[in-house]
Amino acid sequence: MSRFSPENVRAWRAGFRPRAEDPELTCSRTRLVFIVIAVLAALTLVGVRTVMLQGIDGARYTEMASNQHVRRTVLPSGRGDILDRRGHTLALSHNVPSVFANPQEIEDPVGVASDILDVLEDRVDADHLPDLDTLVERLSGDDRQFAWVARKIPDDLAEDIRDLDLEGIYLTEESERRYPSGTLAASLLGYVDIDNKGLAGIELSLDDRLQGEPGELVSEKDPRGRAIPTGTWQLEPAEPGENIKLTIDTAIQYEAEAALDEALELYDAKSGVAAVMDPATGDVLAFANRPTFDPNEPGESTASGRGAWGVGDVFEPGSTSKVVTLAAALEEGVVSQDSPINVPSRIEVWDRTFTDSESHGETTLSVEEVIARSSNVGTIQIAAALGATRLGEYLDRFGYGRRTGIELPAESRGITKDPERWDGPDVASIAIGMTVAVTPLQMLRVLGVIANGGIMVEPRLVASTITDGEEHRADRPEPVRVVSPETAGAVGQILTSVVSGGTAPEAAVPGYTVAGKTGTSRKLREDGQGYDSSRHVASFVGFAPAEAPRAVVLVVLDEPTPSYGGKTAAPTFSRIMSFTMRALQVEPSPTPQEITGPPRLPRPDNSVVSLKPPTPSLERRAAEEAAREAEADAEAGGGGQ
Numbered sequence: 001m002s003r004f005s006p007e008n009v010r011a012w013r014a015g016f017r018p019r020a021e022d023p024e025l026t027c028s029r030t031r032l033v034f035i036v037i038a039v040l041a042a043l044t045l046v047g048v049r050t051v052m053l054q055g056i057d058g059a060r061y062t063e064m065a066s067n068q069h070v071r072r073t074v075l076p077s078g079r080g081d082i083l084d085r086r087g088h089t090l091a092l093s094h095n096v097p098s099v100f101a102n103p104q105e106i107e108d109p110v111g112v113a114s115d116i117l118d119v120l121e122d123r124v125d126a127d128h129l130p131d132l133d134t135l136v137e138r139l140s141g142d143d144r145q146f147a148w149v150a151r152k153i154p155d156d157l158a159e160d161i162r163d164l165d166l167e168g169i170y171l172t173e174e175s176e177r178r179y180p181s182g183t184l185a186a187s188l189l190g191y192v193d194i195d196n197k198g199l200a201g202i203e204l205s206l207d208d209r210l211q212g213e214p215g216e217l218v219s220e221k222d223p224r225g226r227a228i229p230t231g232t233w234q235l236e237p238a239e240p241g242e243n244i245k246l247t248i249d250t251a252i253q254y255e256a257e258a259a260l261d262e263a264l265e266l267y268d269a270k271s272g273v274a275a276v277m278d279p280a281t282g283d284v285l286a287f288a289n290r291p292t293f294d295p296n297e298p299g300e301s302t303a304s305g306r307g308a309w310g311v312g313d314v315f316e317p318g319s320t321s322k323v324v325t326l327a328a329a330l331e332e333g334v335v336s337q338d339s340p341i342n343v344p345s346r347i348e349v350w351d352r353t354f355t356d357s358e359s360h361g362e363t364t365l366s367v368e369e370v371i372a373r374s375s376n377v378g379t380i381q382i383a384a385a386l387g388a389t390r391l392g393e394y395l396d397r398f399g400y401g402r403r404t405g406i407e408l409p410a411e412s413r414g415i416t417k418d419p420e421r422w423d424g425p426d427v428a429s430i431a432i433g434m435t436v437a438v439t440p441l442q443m444l445r446v447l448g449v450i451a452n453g454g455i456m457v458e459p460r461l462v463a464s465t466i467t468d469g470e471e472h473r474a475d476r477p478e479p480v481r482v483v484s485p486e487t488a489g490a491v492g493q494i495l496t497s498v499v500s501g502g503t504a505p506e507a508a509v510p511g512y513t514v515a516g517k518t519g520t521s522r523k524l525r526e527d528g529q530g531y532d533s534s535r536h537v538a539s540f541v542g543f544a545p546a547e548a549p550r551a552v553v554l555v556v557l558d559e560p561t562p563s564y565g566g567k568t569a570a571p572t573f574s575r576i577m578s579f580t581m582r583a584l585q586v587e588p589s590p591t592p593q594e595i596t597g598p599p600r601l602p603r604p605d606n607s608v609v610s611l612k613p614p615t616p617s618l619e620r621r622a623a624e625e626a627a628r629e630a631e632a633d634a635e636a637g638g639g640g641q
Contacts (some may be wrong), residue, residue, distance in 0.1 A: 014248035036178070077212030077241060078212065079240075081243045084248045085247055088250050090184070091203070093175045094152075096173065097158035098156075099154065099169065099170070100172060101147045103139050103147055103168065106140075106168035107167070110136055110145055115164055120153065120157060125299070130150075144240070152176045152324050178225065181250070181298050185253050186252060186292050187201060187308040188201055191306070201308065201409070202246070205409045213574050214237045223362070224639055242465045242467050243467075244462060245466060245471070247278075252286040258359050259572050259579075260274045260288045261290065263555070263560070264290055267557060269560040269568070271289075272557075273440045275441065275556070276551055276576065277552045277553075279452040279552050283463065285551065289309050293306050308558075309440075310439060310441055311412070312410045313412065314415060315437060315438070316537070318519035318520050319519045319520065319541075322432060323447065325394075327482075328391055329382050329385070329395065329444055330490050342364055343370065343377050344361075345604055345613060346609075347376075347377045349425040349610075351425065351606075354377060355377065357374070360604060361607060367382065369497075371494050372503070374498040374502070374503050379431055381609070383430075383611040385517045386427070387427075388615040398446050398456075399442055399446065400416045400436060401415070404443055404458050411439070411441075416445070421617055428613075429616055433519065437552065444552060445458065451552050457476075492546055493515075499516060500593055500597070501597065503518045505566075506571040506574060507540055509544055509574055510592075513546040514546060515542055515544070518539070518566045519540070520539075524538055532610070535562035536559060538569045541573075544586075550584055553573050
């Protein structure tokens with residue numbers, strides 16, 4: 001029989017067929033199925049996890065791996081210098097030592113911290129050096145390789161730290177901001193924090209341009225954080241910040257600050273502002289604030305000492321605001337320079353009574369004499385003839401309630417009242433500089449308009465920027481005509497009489513003709529309820545030479561004694577203007593200004609004038625009342641038919 005006959009094959013297959021009744025064979029088969037399923041599930045999980053790691057989360061894990069062996073170091077940019085108009089350095093940066101640590105290399109954080117503080121404590125500013133507990137905490141971090149220990153310390157202390165030869169402690173250099181002239185122009189320049197970020201003044205407002213763009217160094221490192229010489233190395237250089245050239249003249253700034261210091265001491269004033277501006281360009285040549293501070297040590301001063309009072313704070317201008325009332329009346333043809341004004345001893349406007357600072361009987365004064373003597377009564381009559389609507393329009397033209405746009409932070413708009421809301425005596429109050437508030441810079445701008453032939457040029461502090469050695473002139477707003485040249489000339493002529501025969505003979509400058517206006521305003525009570533007759537703000541603002549103005553100077557003193565602007569702010573103005581004329585090499589006036597006292601006025605009497613000038617709000621109320629009466633009459637008439 002053949003070996004592969006059907007019978008033999010069937011017999012062979014039958015020998016391998018499992019018997020249904022064998023339980024061991026059935027169990028083995030079940031285990032095999034479970035094992036196959038488990039292996040397939042494990043392979044599926046591995047596949048899914050691989051897709052997630054390499055696909056969905058691949059970028060994140062790649063970055064984590066890169067961070068373990070790639071160091072990215074930020075390269076700080078050099079902060080730009082700040083210069084005056086002649087190129088003298090007012091703010092600069094230089095490198096100083098700083099101490100840092102690699103905590104992973106420090107085995108005894110407490111001992112290392114103690115050794116460091118033994119050298120630096122009481123010899124480094126508190127804001128540059130942590131206390132013991134903080135320093136120990138910084139040196140104990142096992143999960144990081146960098147921690148600041150002490151920043152921006154003197155060179156000799158850095159050498160002392162180096163001599164300690166402490167494991168894990170290193171020295172590096174950082175850029176530090178310095179102000180070579182100390183407190184000079186501090187309120188303008190501002191200051192920076194320990195990371196060289198601007199916190200006030202020009203340092204803050206132009207921080208983006210001064211600080212430049214930081215660079216980056218990318219390099220491979222070993223497990224101890226050391227660079228691998230043959231590894232990846234990529235450098236993106238930092239771009240240095242721009243140098244800023246200001247309009248400030250250091251010599252004039254110094255004199256303005258010295259004069260202000262003298263005034264505060266002589267007149268026992270709480271604070272003050274002095275500013276000098278070129279009326280043709282708007283260039284601010286000096287801007288002095290008191291109190292002040294040293295920007296090299298800003299932490300040693302108060303917040304009020306670090307502010308720029310001439311920018312962010314306001315005051316009632318008082319009689320200096322009569323310049324606007326005068327200009328508006330002349331421009332509108334309401335009065336002329338010689339128009340006679342009947343001036344009684346007092347004037348009643350609705351429910352308020354106004355008087356002059358000098359008691360006198362009824363008299364007749366020209367418009368020029370009204371301004372020269374700073375007569376409230378006469379000015380209010382001029383304003384009543386002008387009207388509320390037109391007065392409000394000229395306040396807006398001269399920039400009341402509008403920022404100058406000076407390159408300093410936190411500039412105030414001032415405080416004004418919409419003419420539509422003027423009521424009762426508002427016309428009188430506002431005409432003489434009450435119930436409105438301005439910044440010193442806004443008042444400097446007002447006189448700048450008159451000095452510049454009726455054209456407003458906004459004050460500015462930045463003359464140009466310097467990048468890569470190339471100077472770029474700063475943009476400036478377009479000049480705006482406010483009043484005609486004829487009106488500006490007439491106002492200027494009248495303002496010369498304030499010095500020559502009016503309230504401010506002490507503002508005179510030998511050799512030059514000066515035009516200007518005094519101001520003395522009462523301050524509000526501390527509770528805000530009415531005025532405090534014992535507290536005043538004194539001011540004087542003017543320009544010279546009157547026939548061809550080269551500079552406008554403003555002085556504001558807070559609570560001086562005596563309180564009158566003509567007795568305190570005016571002589572301070574004279575000192576600053578006199579120096580400015582010499583510094584700018586201005587030719588003396590062709591005809592010296594003669595100084596005479598104002599004529600005596602009649603003795604006081606009880607003469608009084610009553611006025612009820614209309615205002616938009618009163619006119620609107622009258623119209624509404626008339627409309628209601630007409631409607632009532634119409635209804636009554638209709639009911640009778």
